Amino acid sequence: MxxxxxxxxxxxxxxxxxxxxxxxxxxxxxxxxxxxxxxxxxxxxxxxxxxxRTDQIEDKLAVLHREQKLAALDREWDKAQEGFKVRRKDGSTYLPSKAGSVLAGVLGVGVGLFIIMIGIGMPGGSPGGMFVLFGFVAMFLGVGGTVWQYHRADAYEQAKSRYEQRRQQIRRG
Known part of the structure; x- marks a missing residue:
């Protein structure tokens, strides 16, 4: 020995x-x-x-692990957000909102009613009937678009709430 x-x-x-x-x-x-x-x-x-020293290292490791989990969650959320975005005709995108969808629906119905009123005010014949038909189509598309976008905005808000709750859970440890 x-x-x-x-x-x-x-x-x-x-x-x-x-x-x-x-x-x-x-x-x-x-x-x-x-x-x-x-x-x-x-x-x-x-x-x-x-x-x-071991306890200090363990504490630092726990902090690093928590930060890594937060970074991974943030990356996942960034990808998930892209799936909720609505694309405009010009290629730009935006996240839907409930208020925006209701406003768009009100505008669609208003335009439809305006077109119907023009059609009703025209003296008899086919052009007035076509205006009324286009007015109803505009109203239908406005309401349908509003319902679709409202549901999309609601799904986005729920997903964002789940993301924020998960983020808080990770931060608390």
Whole structure:
């Protein structure tokens, strides 16, 4: 058995420790020590100091893990948001809103009523009837578009609420 000479990290007392030993208790002060081997050197370290450093490392690792989870969740949300966007004729996109969909529906119905009123005001014949028909089509499309966009906006708001709740859960740990 090969003994290595070390000193207690707490009281400085000399120790003779087998080279394969990982832990030792100082016979002079009773401190529990870890035997650390680095390269060709060996030294002792108090176990409570190691425990404190290990706890600090664990805390930092937990923070990093939480930040990594938040970043992954944010990336997923960015991708999910794209699926809710509505594309305009010019290629630009926007996220639907309930208020915007209702406003668009009111405008669609208003335009439809206006076209119907023009058709009703025309003296008899086919052009007036066509205006009335186009007015009803405009109203139908306005209401249908409103219902579709309102449901889409509602689905987006629910998904956003779930995302925000999940984000808060991750932040709390």
């Amino acid at each position: 090969n003994l290595i000479p070390l000193n207690c990290r707490n009281c400085g007392a000399p120790l003779q420790v087998p080279s394969d030993l990982k832990h030792v208790t100082c016979m002079h002060c009773g401190t529990q020590l870890a035997v650390v081997h680095e390269g060709g050197a060996a030294y002792t370290e108090k176990l409570d100091a190691l425990t404190e």
